[in-house]
Amino acid sequence: MAAPRLFRPASRVLSSRLSTFAKRPAFAPLCAQSALRVRSYATEGGVKEVTVRDALNEALAEELEGNEKTFILGEEVAQYNGAYKVTRGLLDRFGPKRVIDTPITEAGFTGLAVGAALAGLHPICEFMTFNFAMQSIDQIINSAAKTHYMSGGIQPCNITFRGPNGFAAGVAAQHSQDYSAWYGSIPGLKVVSPWSSEDAKGLLKAAIRDPNPVVVLENELMYGQAFPMSEAAQKSDFVLPIGKAKIERAGKDLTIVSLSRCVGQSLTAAAELKQKYGVDAEVINLRSIKPLDVETIIASLKKTGRLMVVESGYPMFGVASEILALSMEYGFDYLTAPAVRVTGAEVPTPYALGLENMSFPQEDTIVTQAAKLLRV
Amino acid sequence: MSSKAILQRSWRATCRSPRMGAPKPTYAPRRWSGSISQRPGSDRVLFPGAVNSKFTTDMSFLKASDLPAIPTYRVIDSDGELVDNSRAPPDVSDEEVLTWYKNMLSVSIMDVVMFEAQRQGRLSFYMVSAGEEGIAVASAAALTPDDVVFAQYREAGVFQQRGYTLKNFMGQLFANCNDTGKGRNMPVHYGQNYPRIHTISSPLATQIPHAAGAAYALKMQDLQNPNRERRIVACYFGEGAASEGDFHAALNIAATRSCPVVFVCRNNGFAISTPTLEQYRGDGIASRGVGYGIDTIRVDGNDVFAVNEAMKEARRLALTDGGRPVLIEAMSYRVSHHSTSDDSFAYRARVEVEDWKRRDNPIIRLRKWLENKGLWNDELEQETRDSMRKAVLKEFSEAEREKKPPLREAFADVYEELTEEAQAQMKELKRILETYPDEYDLRPYKDGVKGLD
Numbered sequence: 001m002a003a004p005r006l007f008r009p010a011s012r013v014l015s016s017r018l019s020t021f022a023k024r025p026a027f028a029p030l031c032a033q034s035a036l037r038v039r040s041y042a043t044e045g046g047v048k049e050v051t052v053r054d055a056l057n058e059a060l061a062e063e064l065e066g067n068e069k070t071f072i073l074g075e076e077v078a079q080y081n082g083a084y085k086v087t088r089g090l091l092d093r094f095g096p097k098r099v100i101d102t103p104i105t106e107a108g109f110t111g112l113a114v115g116a117a118l119a120g121l122h123p124i125c126e127f128m129t130f131n132f133a134m135q136s137i138d139q140i141i142n143s144a145a146k147t148h149y150m151s152g153g154i155q156p157c158n159i160t161f162r163g164p165n166g167f168a169a170g171v172a173a174q175h176s177q178d179y180s181a182w183y184g185s186i187p188g189l190k191v192v193s194p195w196s197s198e199d200a201k202g203l204l205k206a207a208i209r210d211p212n213p214v215v216v217l218e219n220e221l222m223y224g225q226a227f228p229m230s231e232a233a234q235k236s237d238f239v240l241p242i243g244k245a246k247i248e249r250a251g252k253d254l255t256i257v258s259l260s261r262c263v264g265q266s267l268t269a270a271a272e273l274k275q276k277y278g279v280d281a282e283v284i285n286l287r288s289i290k291p292l293d294v295e296t297i298i299a300s301l302k303k304t305g306r307l308m309v310v311e312s313g314y315p316m317f318g319v320a321s322e323i324l325a326l327s328m329e330y331g332f333d334y335l336t337a338p339a340v341r342v343t344g345a346e347v348p349t350p351y352a353l354g355l356e357n358m359s360f361p362q363e364d365t366i367v368t369q370a371a372k373l374l375r376v
Numbered sequence: 377m378s379s380k381a382i383l384q385r386s387w388r389a390t391c392r393s394p395r396m397g398a399p400k401p402t403y404a405p406r407r408w409s410g411s412i413s414q415r416p417g418s419d420r421v422l423f424p425g426a427v428n429s430k431f432t433t434d435m436s437f438l439k440a441s442d443l444p445a446i447p448t449y450r451v452i453d454s455d456g457e458l459v460d461n462s463r464a465p466p467d468v469s470d471e472e473v474l475t476w477y478k479n480m481l482s483v484s485i486m487d488v489v490m491f492e493a494q495r496q497g498r499l500s501f502y503m504v505s506a507g508e509e510g511i512a513v514a515s516a517a518a519l520t521p522d523d524v525v526f527a528q529y530r531e532a533g534v535f536q537q538r539g540y541t542l543k544n545f546m547g548q549l550f551a552n553c554n555d556t557g558k559g560r561n562m563p564v565h566y567g568q569n570y571p572r573i574h575t576i577s578s579p580l581a582t583q584i585p586h587a588a589g590a591a592y593a594l595k596m597q598d599l600q601n602p603n604r605e606r607r608i609v610a611c612y613f614g615e616g617a618a619s620e621g622d623f624h625a626a627l628n629i630a631a632t633r634s635c636p637v638v639f640v641c642r643n644n645g646f647a648i649s650t651p652t653l654e655q656y657r658g659d660g661i662a663s664r665g666v667g668y669g670i671d672t673i674r675v676d677g678n679d680v681f682a683v684n685e686a687m688k689e690a691r692r693l694a695l696t697d698g699g700r701p702v703l704i705e706a707m708s709y710r711v712s713h714h715s716t717s718d719d720s721f722a723y724r725a726r727v728e729v730e731d732w733k734r735r736d737n738p739i740i741r742l743r744k745w746l747e748n749k750g751l752w753n754d755e756l757e758q759e760t761r762d763s764m765r766k767a768v769l770k771e772f773s774e775a776e777r778e779k780k781p782p783l784r785e786a787f788a789d790v791y792e793e794l795t796e797e798a799q800a801q802m803k804e805l806k807r808i809l810e811t812y813p814d815e816y817d818l819r820p821y822k823d824g825v826k827g828l829d
Contacts, residue, residue, distance in 0.1 A: 079723050080649040103619040103655045104580060104647050132579065135620065170500030172562040174578040346797075347790050351500075352551040352559035355786055 046231030053223040055197035056086045056162075059204040060124065062236045064094050067122060070208060073100040073109055074126030074163075083128045084164065084223050110136035110161075114144045117159035117213070124208060127163035130179045130217065137182075144213040145188030160207045165193070165217035166260060166312050167349055167360060176349035178313035180259065183215045184289040184322070190242055191289040193217040195263040197227040199287055202240030210242060217289075219261045245293035247300070251280035254374055255300040257323055258310040259286040262361060266310050269366035276367070277376040289319060297323060298331045305336035306373055312360050315343040342369050446662045448674045448707055451681035454736045456744025466681040470751055476517060476680055477746060478760065479536045480509040480739050485764045486532070486545060487712070489772060494563075494716040498776070499549055501563045505530045507678075507711035510738025511642050512612070513537045514680035515704070518687035519610055521571040524590055526583040526611045529564050529576050530642065534612065538571045542767055546775035553778060553822040558785040581620035584639065587611030588630035588701070591637035595699045608694045609637040610687075615705075616647020618661045627668040627701065636699035638690045639665070642677065644710035649723040665703030677706035678738045711737060780820050782827025802828050 050058075063070050076083050078091040078101040091099040102109035106127070113123040127133045133140065140161060147155050167176035183191045190212050194200040200218070207214035232238055248263060249270050258266040263285045270281035282300050286293065301307050307327050309320035320341035327339050345359045415422060421429040451466060453459050466473075487504035494502040505512065512533025519525070519538070527534055532545070547554025549563045556567055557575060567575025574590075577583055591609040598606050617623060618641060630637050641661040645652055658664065665672030671693055675682045683706055690702040709732045713720045720729070746752035783805070787798040794802075806828045809816055818824040 076649050081722070083648075083717075101650060101654055103650065104616040105619040105621065107621040108619065135579065135622075170562065172560065172565070172578070175562070348560070350560040350786075351557075351562050351565075352780065354780070355559060358786070 046234070047228045048234060049226045050197045050229040050234075051224055051226045052194070052197050052200045052218070053084065053086055055201040055227075055229065056204055056218065056223075057088055057090070059201045059208070060087065060090060061093065063124075063205055063208040064090065064098055066236070067208075069120070069122040069158075070124060071098045071100065071116075071121065072124040072126060073102055073113060075102055075104055075109075075128050077101060077126050082126065084220060086218075086223070087126065106132055106135035107139065110139040111143070113159055114139050114147075114157065117144070117157045118147060118155045120156060122158045122160075122208065124160045124162060127161065129168075129175060129220070130163050130165040131175050131177055133161065133163070133179070140183075140213070140215070141186050141189070145186050148212070149188060156211060157213050158211045159213045160204070160210075160216060161213070162204065162207070162216035162218060164220035164223070166219055167344075167356070168220040170351060170353065170356065171349075172351040173348035178217075178311070178344065179215075180217055180289050180311065181313050181318040181322070183217070184292075184319060186290075188213065189290060190214040191217065192242055192287060193219075193260045193289055194287065195219075195222065195260055195285050197229050198233045198238075199240065199246075199285070201229075201233060202238055203242070203287060205239045206242050209239065214242070217260065222261055222264075225264075240287065243288045243291040243293060245287055245296040246285045247282060247296065248285045249281065249283040251282035251304065253279040253304055254281040254306045254308060254370055255284065255297070255304045256281050256308050256310060256366070256370070257284045257286060257297055257300075259289065259319065260312070262310045262312055265361065265363050266366055269363050269370065272363070272367050273370055273374075277371060277374070279370075279374055279376060281370065286319075292322070292326070294326055294330065297327070301327055301331040302334045305334055307331070307335065307339035308342060308366075308370055308373060309339070310342045310361055310366055312344045315341060315346055318343060337373055337375075340369055340373055342366055440658055440663075443659065445659050446672070446674045446705075448676050449682050449686060450676040450679050451685065452679055452741065452745055454678070454741055454744075456741055456746075456748050466685065468681070468684065470749070472517070473680075473742070473746065474751060476513050476537070477739070477742050477752070478764075479513045480533060480680075480742070481760060482542075482764050482768075483509050483513075483532045483536050484739060485761065486542070486768050489765070489768050490549060491712075491716060493772065499563050501716055502549070503529050503564045503715045504712040505532050507732070507737050508642050508644055508708050509533045510680045510742070511640070511677040511683055511706040511708060514683035514738075515610065515612075515640055515687040515706070518684050518691055519571075520605065520607070522605055522607045523571070523691075524594065524607065524609045525571070525573040526587040526590065526609065527573060527576060528580075528583065528613045528617060528642075529578075530614065530644075531612050532564070532566075534610075535566050535568065535573060538568065538573060540566065540568055540573075542771040543775070544568070546771045547778070550775040550778070551780070552775055553781045554775070555781065558781045558789070560789075581613060581617040581622040581626075584611055584613055584617070584623050584626035585629065587637050587639070588626045588633070588635045591630065591635035591694075591699070591701070592633055595634070595636055606695050607636075608691055609635075610640060611637055612640045612642065614647060615641055615643040615645075615652060615661050616650065616655055618664070619647070619655055624664075627665065627670060627703070630701035631668045631670050634698060634700050636694040637701045638687065638694050639670075639701060639703045640687070641703065641705045642708060643705055644677075644708045646710050646714065646720070646724070648714040648718060649720065651724075660705055660707075662703065662705040665705075670701050670703050672703040672705070674705045674707065677708035678736050678741055680738055680742050708738070709736075779822040782822045783818075783825075784828050 077087045078099045081088040110125055113125040116123045144157050144159055148157050166178040180193060183189050192203040192207060194203045204216055207216045249267055256266045266283045270283050273279050273281050282304055284296060284300060309323045311320050313319055320343050324339045342361045342365055347359060349359050350356055419430055450459055487506060490502045491504050493499055508530055512531045516534040516537035525534055543554055548557060548566050551559035565576040587609045594607045643660055647655055662672050662674045673686050675686045686704050690704055693702050711729060711733050743752060787802050809825050821827050
């Protein structure tokens with residue numbers, strides 16, 4: 001784990017007796033550094049426009065190249081180059097032993113991947129979408145997440161589960177679910193969710209290298225989107241720490257915490273808030289859902305006094321609910337207004353375009369809710 | 377010990393505990409009388425797990441590759457001629473065969489139009505069933521309207537044969553007020569109340585155990601009411617879905633609970649891009665039915681008569697002895713792409729597809745049969761195709777312009793009853809719409825603001 005973590009009150013009682021509680025580090029310098037770099041189309045030498053799809057592809061290729069224990073398996077990943085072309089060219093480059101097409105049996109190939117991980121390999125298991133991972137969720141949660149613990153640490157489980165998560169365009173109830181909260185609630189799993197191309201590459205590489213089971217929740221709607229990628233991020237040793245959020249836009253009036261595709265929407269909303277109301281919203285890209293970078297969120301909240309969380313999952317028992325609870329536990333005295341959630345609607349995702357749009361946060365939803373919160 | 381075994385043990389312990397009294401007599405004989413002890417001198421296995429197996433001193437492994445492949449039942453050949461002239465011609469009236477043919481044609485014409493419409497961005501998704509119309513139409517023709525169907529997503533022909541109209545199809549595809557799914561489902565996720573076809577479910581193979589359960593329910597209902605016409609469940613899926621765990625669980629539970637269900641596997645050679653060679657290594661899906669103790673047949677899916685006869689017989693078998701499952705594996709070739717999200721020429725040769733298209737497909741084969749019998753000709757073909765295409769395009773453009781479902785449907789059906797929250801939200805929405813009528817254009821919605829009542 002990257003930074004010293006804040007503990008939940010219940011576990012703090014326990015940990016304070018066992019070890020000295022890690023002091024909260026100084027937050028301010030961390031925040032200042034990374035403000036607003038991604039969206040500006042920087043022209044300085046070496047920056048390149050890369051789509052999220054290509055960034056993921058690059059990460060996979062580099063890790064397959066660098067570590068012979070890795071292999072990728074899933075439906076359509078080899079011959080067909082992946083349902084969303086994320087694994088394009090990998091079969092040609094690494095051959096059928098490292099890039100494996102499976103029968104349509106999620107329970108089968110997930111179980112096989114977990115077994116291979118327990119035996120010491122580092123499989124990368126692709127789901128055509130995480131909705132289909134429901135067929136094999138027992139393997140992910142009951143086997144991958146728990147075996148290291150249950151075996152007394154004998155059995156490693158260095159496995160990466162990846163694939164698109166959340167809603168896409170017009171795929172309705174059974175293909176649109178956001179699993180961030182599901183996997184985020186499981187001890188033993190790490191969960192990351194990239195937004196930009198740098199996120200995608202750095203987090204996927206970190207996930208593959210991490211010795212634990214890591215769930216990488218990508219987003220289908222982001223695959224084709226291009227982002228500038230710094231020279232450092234283009235290198236094959238570029239890895240992002242799991243458990244660190246990134247401040248995408250610095251601000252002083254409101255903290256917007258978001259993840260995956262909603263980060264982009266939040267940034268657009270923040271720009272509109274500035275233009276319309278002259279308020280400066282700080283936008284935090286979570287990057288990692290578990291472990292959660294509570295420090296960054298609380299530090300920002302202390303600065304702005306207001307918190308809004310934007311996500312596309314369901315409203316109840318979600319990532320946003322969790323962050324609101326944490327803000328109450330660690331930042332209550334700094335809040336000048338009740339924190340709010342902007343989430344997906346409490347309804348199985350409908351197909352019809354009008355209904356679908358109403359089921360998920362849109363940019364104007366974020367702006368309206370933020371304006372309400374700020375009373376502007 | 378597995379957790380199931382622990383549960384079972386504790387359940388038994390509870391049942392036998394003196395405080396609970398004697399175990400219920402209805403369960404006792406079923407559970408405990410089956411224990412078989414090994415008798416001395418027996419030449420057969422008397423272990424509980426395999427009865428009637430002879431002992432042998434020859435240690436040999438069964439090799440799947442040594443067993444002959446299960447034959448494929450066929451009535452007419454690819455020239456539309458009866459294969460076995462010694463048998464009676466198919467027991468179907470000319471009018472009925474013509475209906476089948478027109479239903480197949482209608483589906484295939486709708487497919488072409490809708491595939492193009494998706495390419496133009498007028499709907500998000502579509503799935504065609506080219507090459508498999510015969511399996512769907514001819515098998516559905518063997519069902520009674522009271523039979524229940526669970527389909528996968530390539531069975532438009534089943535819907536067509538069971539009375540689903542072009543208006544129904546288009547209503548669903550365009551999510552308008554004629555959509556029984558009220559605009560909530562992806563395209564091709566049709567559903568119909570009567571004759572009942574359960575709404576298509578996207579996750580692969582989940583319908584197979586559901587079908588076993590529904591068949592069990594029908595069996596129970598028929599036991600309670602012996603006077604009513606007996607019904608079966610027909611369950612459709614592809615050979616790719618048969619790789620999912622649900623398939624295996626379903627066949628086993630259907631066999632052990634003796635459920636009157638006919639499983640129809642459309643083996644079309646491809647699961648999206650995965651050819652059957654990488655999907656499984658046995659003798660197709662049919663060999664698995666035998667393994668689960670299920671009566672099984674393999675048929676030529678391009679031969680509507682073979683499919684129909686097999687389905688009729690399967691239906692009869694499924695209702696004998698209080699009910700039992702039957703498996704039909706219908707062989708075909710998926711001429712189309714998997715869906716509009718797929719370009720199949722990335723993984724198979726175009727020439728192979730063209731070859732199949734020309735050489736054999738259910739529509740052409742039936743057309744040859746009809747022409748041989750003098751029931752069909754080029755003129756009729758052209759006429760029918762033109763009028764069908766017109767009908768499809770008419771319903772298409774009407775469906776696009778049709779009103780959307782009433783506003784209340786945006787809130788309804790998440791639960792059986794509207795939740796208090798949803799009621800409050802509807803009330804609030806109504807208040808806003810009535811207070812600011814100029815701000816909201818409600819004309820596209822059926823019944824306008826009254827649609828909230």
